[in-house]
Amino acid sequence: MNMKANEHLREAQVIPYLDGRLAASERVAVESHLESCLECRTQVAELRRLLEVLEEWPAAEPSASFAAELQRRLDAAAQPASWWGRLQVRPIYAGALAVVLAAAALITLWPPSQPEPVEPAQVASLEAEGVGEEDLAPVEPVLLENYELLREFDILFEAPPAKEKKKL
Protein backbone atom coordinates (compact mmCIF):
# COMPACT_ATOMS: atom_id res chain seq x y z
CA MET A 1 0.00 0.00 0.00
CA ASN A 2 1.38 3.40 -0.98
CA MET A 3 2.09 5.98 1.70
CA LYS A 4 2.10 9.71 1.32
CA ALA A 5 5.33 11.38 2.38
CA ASN A 6 3.70 13.33 5.23
CA GLU A 7 1.60 10.41 6.47
CA HIS A 8 2.60 8.52 9.63
CA LEU A 9 2.51 4.74 9.80
CA ARG A 10 -0.94 3.25 10.21
CA GLU A 11 -1.84 1.23 13.33
CA ALA A 12 -2.27 -2.00 11.41
CA GLN A 13 1.10 -1.56 9.64
CA VAL A 14 3.51 -1.22 12.54
CA ILE A 15 3.50 -4.67 14.12
CA PRO A 16 3.47 -6.55 10.78
CA TYR A 17 6.43 -4.36 9.76
CA LEU A 18 8.33 -5.36 12.92
CA ASP A 19 7.37 -9.01 12.34
CA GLY A 20 8.66 -8.84 8.76
CA ARG A 21 5.20 -9.67 7.49
CA LEU A 22 4.53 -6.72 5.17
CA ALA A 23 4.47 -7.19 1.42
CA ALA A 24 7.71 -5.99 -0.19
CA SER A 25 6.19 -2.86 -1.72
CA GLU A 26 4.61 -1.81 1.57
CA ARG A 27 7.81 -2.49 3.48
CA VAL A 28 9.74 -0.24 1.11
CA ALA A 29 7.17 2.51 1.59
CA VAL A 30 7.36 2.18 5.38
CA GLU A 31 11.15 2.30 5.37
CA SER A 32 11.13 5.29 3.12
CA HIS A 33 8.81 7.08 5.55
CA LEU A 34 10.94 6.10 8.55
CA GLU A 35 14.00 7.74 6.99
CA SER A 36 12.26 11.09 6.98
CA CYS A 37 10.10 10.89 10.15
CA LEU A 38 11.84 11.02 13.51
CA GLU A 39 8.58 10.45 15.39
CA CYS A 40 7.78 7.17 13.61
CA ARG A 41 11.43 6.13 13.70
CA THR A 42 11.50 6.56 17.48
CA GLN A 43 8.23 4.69 17.84
CA VAL A 44 9.41 1.74 15.75
CA ALA A 45 12.82 1.59 17.48
CA GLU A 46 11.18 1.55 20.92
CA LEU A 47 8.65 -1.06 19.90
CA ARG A 48 11.43 -3.23 18.48
CA ARG A 49 13.30 -2.95 21.78
CA LEU A 50 10.07 -3.60 23.71
CA LEU A 51 9.61 -6.90 21.89
CA GLU A 52 13.10 -7.90 23.05
CA VAL A 53 12.55 -6.72 26.64
CA LEU A 54 9.31 -8.71 26.93
CA GLU A 55 11.35 -11.89 26.51
CA GLU A 56 12.85 -11.29 29.96
CA TRP A 57 9.60 -12.48 31.52
CA PRO A 58 10.00 -16.26 31.88
CA ALA A 59 7.15 -18.68 32.37
CA ALA A 60 6.78 -21.66 34.66
CA GLU A 61 7.63 -25.02 33.08
CA PRO A 62 5.41 -28.12 33.27
CA SER A 63 6.22 -30.23 36.32
CA ALA A 64 8.07 -33.55 35.98
CA SER A 65 4.84 -35.36 36.87
CA PHE A 66 2.76 -33.63 34.19
CA ALA A 67 2.28 -36.69 31.96
CA ALA A 68 1.67 -39.07 34.89
CA GLU A 69 -0.89 -36.72 36.44
CA LEU A 70 -2.60 -36.28 33.08
CA GLN A 71 -2.81 -40.07 32.70
CA ARG A 72 -4.35 -40.30 36.18
CA ARG A 73 -6.98 -37.73 35.24
CA LEU A 74 -7.78 -39.51 32.00
CA ASP A 75 -8.10 -42.82 33.84
CA ALA A 76 -10.40 -41.21 36.39
CA ALA A 77 -12.49 -39.69 33.60
CA ALA A 78 -12.78 -43.11 31.94
CA GLN A 79 -14.18 -44.73 35.11
CA PRO A 80 -17.99 -44.83 35.24
CA ALA A 81 -18.90 -42.49 38.08
CA SER A 82 -21.20 -43.58 40.90
CA TRP A 83 -24.48 -41.69 41.26
CA TRP A 84 -22.96 -39.80 44.19
CA GLY A 85 -19.83 -39.12 42.17
CA ARG A 86 -21.93 -37.66 39.39
CA LEU A 87 -23.59 -35.34 41.86
CA GLN A 88 -20.16 -34.20 42.98
CA VAL A 89 -18.96 -33.74 39.43
CA ARG A 90 -21.99 -31.77 38.37
CA PRO A 91 -22.82 -29.05 40.89
CA ILE A 92 -26.13 -28.39 39.14
CA TYR A 93 -27.42 -31.75 40.38
CA ALA A 94 -26.25 -30.99 43.91
CA GLY A 95 -28.03 -27.63 43.68
CA ALA A 96 -31.24 -29.25 42.45
CA LEU A 97 -31.10 -31.79 45.27
CA ALA A 98 -30.60 -28.99 47.80
CA VAL A 99 -33.71 -27.20 46.47
CA VAL A 100 -35.80 -30.37 46.68
CA LEU A 101 -34.61 -31.08 50.23
CA ALA A 102 -35.26 -27.49 51.25
CA ALA A 103 -38.79 -27.68 49.82
CA ALA A 104 -39.44 -30.95 51.65
CA ALA A 105 -38.15 -29.46 54.90
CA LEU A 106 -40.33 -26.40 54.38
CA ILE A 107 -43.44 -28.49 53.99
CA THR A 108 -42.61 -30.65 56.97
CA LEU A 109 -41.46 -27.99 59.39
CA TRP A 110 -43.31 -24.87 58.32
CA PRO A 111 -47.04 -24.92 58.90
CA PRO A 112 -49.04 -22.96 56.33
CA SER A 113 -50.39 -20.62 58.96
CA GLN A 114 -50.07 -19.98 62.63
CA PRO A 115 -53.46 -19.58 64.23
CA GLU A 116 -53.56 -16.89 66.85
CA PRO A 117 -54.17 -18.28 70.33
CA VAL A 118 -57.82 -18.15 70.97
CA GLU A 119 -59.32 -18.27 74.38
CA PRO A 120 -61.70 -21.25 74.82
CA ALA A 121 -64.42 -18.95 75.91
CA GLN A 122 -63.97 -16.88 72.77
CA VAL A 123 -64.16 -20.03 70.60
CA ALA A 124 -67.28 -21.10 72.32
CA SER A 125 -68.94 -17.78 71.62
CA LEU A 126 -67.84 -17.75 67.98
CA GLU A 127 -68.98 -21.33 67.46
CA ALA A 128 -72.29 -20.24 68.70
CA GLU A 129 -72.31 -17.73 65.86
CA GLY A 130 -71.55 -20.50 63.28
CA VAL A 131 -67.87 -19.66 62.81
CA GLY A 132 -65.57 -22.72 62.53
CA GLU A 133 -62.04 -22.89 63.99
CA GLU A 134 -60.52 -22.95 60.52
CA ASP A 135 -61.98 -19.55 59.80
CA LEU A 136 -60.17 -18.06 62.78
CA ALA A 137 -56.76 -18.82 61.35
CA PRO A 138 -55.39 -15.65 59.76
CA VAL A 139 -54.19 -16.96 56.40
CA GLU A 140 -52.53 -14.73 53.83
CA PRO A 141 -53.97 -15.66 50.41
CA VAL A 142 -50.53 -15.64 48.77
CA LEU A 143 -49.05 -17.89 51.43
CA LEU A 144 -51.94 -20.25 51.06
CA GLU A 145 -51.38 -20.41 47.32
CA ASN A 146 -47.71 -21.19 47.89
CA TYR A 147 -48.59 -23.84 50.40
CA GLU A 148 -50.99 -25.51 48.01
CA LEU A 149 -48.34 -25.38 45.34
CA LEU A 150 -45.82 -26.99 47.65
CA ARG A 151 -48.34 -29.62 48.69
CA GLU A 152 -48.86 -30.50 45.04
CA PHE A 153 -45.11 -30.37 44.48
CA ASP A 154 -44.68 -32.85 47.29
CA ILE A 155 -46.78 -35.36 45.40
CA LEU A 156 -44.08 -35.52 42.80
CA PHE A 157 -41.68 -36.95 45.34
CA GLU A 158 -43.92 -39.50 46.99
CA ALA A 159 -45.12 -42.75 45.52
CA PRO A 160 -48.90 -42.33 45.34
CA PRO A 161 -50.94 -44.83 47.35
CA ALA A 162 -51.88 -47.82 45.23
CA LYS A 163 -55.61 -47.36 45.67
CA GLU A 164 -56.11 -43.66 46.28
CA LYS A 165 -54.14 -42.39 43.36
CA LYS A 166 -54.43 -38.64 43.12
CA LYS A 167 -54.99 -37.04 39.79
CA LEU A 168 -52.25 -34.60 38.88
Place this chain on the structure above:
Amino acid sequence: MKAPGSDEAEMLRLKAGDASAFARLVERYRGPVVHFLYRMVGDAATAEELAQEVFVRVYTARRRYRPRAKFSTWLFKIATNLALNRLRDSRLARRLQAASEEEVASHLADPALNIEQQLIEQERRAAIRQAVESLPEKQRLAVLLHKYQELDYAEIAAILGCSESALKSLLFRAYEALRAKLRPLLGVRV
Protein backbone atom coordinates in the same frame (compact mmCIF):
# COMPACT_ATOMS: atom_id res chain seq x y z
CA MET B 1 -3.98 -34.28 2.88
CA LYS B 2 -2.24 -33.60 6.17
CA ALA B 3 1.53 -34.04 6.52
CA PRO B 4 2.25 -37.31 8.37
CA GLY B 5 3.70 -35.71 11.51
CA SER B 6 1.41 -32.69 11.58
CA ASP B 7 -0.74 -31.96 14.60
CA GLU B 8 -3.87 -32.53 12.59
CA ALA B 9 -2.61 -35.91 11.36
CA GLU B 10 -1.81 -36.89 14.95
CA MET B 11 -5.32 -35.91 16.02
CA LEU B 12 -6.78 -38.04 13.25
CA ARG B 13 -4.64 -40.98 14.44
CA LEU B 14 -5.88 -40.40 17.98
CA LYS B 15 -9.44 -40.31 16.68
CA ALA B 16 -8.77 -43.69 15.06
CA GLY B 17 -7.63 -45.09 18.43
CA ASP B 18 -3.85 -44.55 18.39
CA ALA B 19 -3.08 -43.39 21.96
CA SER B 20 0.59 -42.81 21.13
CA ALA B 21 -0.50 -39.91 18.89
CA PHE B 22 -2.00 -38.21 21.94
CA ALA B 23 1.24 -38.71 23.87
CA ARG B 24 3.14 -37.00 21.04
CA LEU B 25 0.73 -34.05 21.05
CA VAL B 26 1.05 -33.69 24.82
CA GLU B 27 4.81 -33.80 24.55
CA ARG B 28 4.75 -31.18 21.78
CA TYR B 29 2.34 -28.77 23.46
CA ARG B 30 2.52 -29.15 27.23
CA GLY B 31 5.29 -26.55 27.46
CA PRO B 32 3.60 -23.90 25.29
CA VAL B 33 0.22 -24.45 27.00
CA VAL B 34 1.68 -24.21 30.52
CA HIS B 35 3.70 -21.11 29.52
CA PHE B 36 0.60 -19.42 28.13
CA LEU B 37 -1.59 -20.31 31.10
CA TYR B 38 1.07 -19.26 33.58
CA ARG B 39 1.27 -15.82 32.00
CA MET B 40 -2.51 -15.63 31.95
CA VAL B 41 -3.27 -16.70 35.52
CA GLY B 42 0.06 -15.80 37.18
CA ASP B 43 0.33 -18.97 39.23
CA ALA B 44 2.34 -22.10 38.32
CA ALA B 45 0.10 -24.61 40.12
CA THR B 46 -3.08 -23.20 38.56
CA ALA B 47 -1.42 -23.10 35.14
CA GLU B 48 -0.45 -26.76 35.43
CA GLU B 49 -3.93 -27.78 36.57
CA LEU B 50 -5.58 -25.86 33.73
CA ALA B 51 -3.13 -27.29 31.19
CA GLN B 52 -4.07 -30.78 32.31
CA GLU B 53 -7.70 -29.86 31.81
CA VAL B 54 -6.95 -28.59 28.29
CA PHE B 55 -5.50 -31.98 27.33
CA VAL B 56 -8.31 -33.89 29.04
CA ARG B 57 -10.75 -31.93 26.88
CA VAL B 58 -8.76 -32.61 23.74
CA TYR B 59 -8.77 -36.32 24.53
CA THR B 60 -12.45 -36.35 25.44
CA ALA B 61 -13.36 -34.59 22.17
CA ARG B 62 -11.15 -36.81 19.99
CA ARG B 63 -14.01 -38.71 18.34
CA ARG B 64 -15.72 -35.46 17.32
CA TYR B 65 -12.52 -33.93 15.95
CA ARG B 66 -12.69 -32.45 12.44
CA PRO B 67 -9.51 -30.84 11.08
CA ARG B 68 -11.22 -27.62 9.99
CA ALA B 69 -8.71 -25.29 11.62
CA LYS B 70 -5.16 -25.71 12.83
CA PHE B 71 -4.89 -27.90 15.89
CA SER B 72 -2.96 -25.20 17.75
CA THR B 73 -5.80 -22.71 17.17
CA TRP B 74 -8.25 -25.15 18.72
CA LEU B 75 -5.89 -25.97 21.58
CA PHE B 76 -5.22 -22.36 22.52
CA LYS B 77 -8.90 -21.52 22.18
CA ILE B 78 -9.64 -24.16 24.82
CA ALA B 79 -6.79 -22.85 26.98
CA THR B 80 -8.01 -19.27 26.58
CA ASN B 81 -11.55 -20.14 27.61
CA LEU B 82 -10.39 -22.10 30.64
CA ALA B 83 -8.06 -19.29 31.72
CA LEU B 84 -10.74 -16.63 31.33
CA ASN B 85 -13.25 -18.70 33.28
CA ARG B 86 -10.74 -19.16 36.05
CA LEU B 87 -9.77 -15.50 36.12
CA ARG B 88 -13.39 -14.50 36.37
CA ASP B 89 -13.54 -16.42 39.59
CA SER B 90 -13.19 -13.42 41.85
CA ARG B 91 -11.43 -15.40 44.55
CA LEU B 92 -8.50 -16.18 42.30
CA ALA B 93 -8.42 -12.63 40.98
CA ARG B 94 -8.17 -11.28 44.53
CA ARG B 95 -5.49 -13.79 45.40
CA LEU B 96 -3.50 -12.82 42.34
CA GLN B 97 -3.73 -9.16 43.21
CA ALA B 98 -2.45 -9.92 46.66
CA ALA B 99 0.32 -12.22 45.43
CA SER B 100 3.77 -11.03 46.22
CA GLU B 101 5.75 -10.03 43.15
CA GLU B 102 8.88 -10.69 45.12
CA GLU B 103 7.88 -14.28 45.75
CA VAL B 104 7.20 -14.90 42.08
CA ALA B 105 10.38 -13.17 41.01
CA SER B 106 12.59 -15.01 43.48
CA HIS B 107 11.08 -18.29 42.31
CA LEU B 108 12.36 -17.50 38.85
CA ALA B 109 15.66 -15.85 39.81
CA ASP B 110 18.78 -16.96 37.97
CA PRO B 111 21.21 -18.42 40.57
CA ALA B 112 24.20 -17.57 38.35
CA LEU B 113 23.72 -13.84 39.04
CA ASN B 114 24.92 -12.01 42.14
CA ILE B 115 22.38 -10.56 44.54
CA GLU B 116 22.44 -7.06 43.08
CA GLN B 117 22.01 -8.38 39.56
CA GLN B 118 19.24 -10.68 40.75
CA LEU B 119 17.40 -7.77 42.33
CA ILE B 120 17.63 -5.74 39.14
CA GLU B 121 16.45 -8.70 37.10
CA GLN B 122 13.57 -9.35 39.52
CA GLU B 123 12.49 -5.72 39.31
CA ARG B 124 12.53 -5.80 35.52
CA ARG B 125 10.53 -9.02 35.43
CA ALA B 126 8.03 -7.70 37.95
CA ALA B 127 7.63 -4.50 35.92
CA ILE B 128 7.06 -6.47 32.70
CA ARG B 129 4.60 -8.79 34.36
CA GLN B 130 2.66 -5.94 35.95
CA ALA B 131 2.57 -4.03 32.67
CA VAL B 132 1.22 -7.01 30.73
CA GLU B 133 -1.27 -7.87 33.47
CA SER B 134 -2.57 -4.30 33.47
CA LEU B 135 -3.62 -4.54 29.80
CA PRO B 136 -7.31 -5.01 29.00
CA GLU B 137 -8.13 -8.72 28.73
CA LYS B 138 -8.27 -8.91 24.93
CA GLN B 139 -5.04 -6.95 24.46
CA ARG B 140 -3.30 -9.15 27.01
CA LEU B 141 -4.42 -12.30 25.23
CA ALA B 142 -3.28 -10.88 21.89
CA VAL B 143 0.18 -10.08 23.28
CA LEU B 144 0.60 -13.47 24.95
CA LEU B 145 -0.46 -15.38 21.83
CA HIS B 146 1.60 -13.16 19.50
CA LYS B 147 4.76 -12.47 21.46
CA TYR B 148 5.11 -15.56 23.62
CA GLN B 149 3.30 -18.28 21.68
CA GLU B 150 4.23 -16.90 18.27
CA LEU B 151 0.94 -17.87 16.68
CA ASP B 152 0.23 -16.29 13.31
CA TYR B 153 -2.27 -13.48 12.85
CA ALA B 154 -4.99 -15.75 11.42
CA GLU B 155 -4.79 -18.09 14.42
CA ILE B 156 -4.88 -15.32 17.01
CA ALA B 157 -7.75 -13.60 15.21
CA ALA B 158 -9.69 -16.89 15.20
CA ILE B 159 -9.06 -17.40 18.93
CA LEU B 160 -10.09 -13.85 19.81
CA GLY B 161 -12.99 -13.78 17.37
CA CYS B 162 -11.89 -10.74 15.38
CA SER B 163 -10.62 -9.93 11.90
CA GLU B 164 -6.92 -9.96 11.11
CA SER B 165 -6.88 -6.22 10.49
CA ALA B 166 -8.63 -5.62 13.83
CA LEU B 167 -6.04 -7.86 15.46
CA LYS B 168 -3.15 -5.86 13.98
CA SER B 169 -4.63 -2.66 15.42
CA LEU B 170 -5.29 -4.39 18.74
CA LEU B 171 -1.68 -5.54 18.92
CA PHE B 172 -0.46 -2.06 18.04
CA ARG B 173 -2.49 -0.49 20.85
CA ALA B 174 -1.37 -3.15 23.32
CA TYR B 175 2.31 -2.71 22.48
CA GLU B 176 1.95 1.07 22.55
CA ALA B 177 0.52 0.83 26.07
CA LEU B 178 3.42 -1.42 27.07
CA ARG B 179 5.92 0.94 25.45
CA ALA B 180 4.58 3.79 27.59
CA LYS B 181 4.64 1.73 30.80
CA LEU B 182 8.04 0.14 30.23
CA ARG B 183 9.91 3.06 28.65
CA PRO B 184 12.46 3.20 31.52
CA LEU B 185 13.48 -0.36 30.60
CA LEU B 186 13.89 0.30 26.91
CA GLY B 187 16.87 2.66 26.86
CA VAL B 188 16.57 3.43 23.15
CA ARG B 189 18.52 6.22 21.49
CA VAL B 190 17.44 7.04 17.96
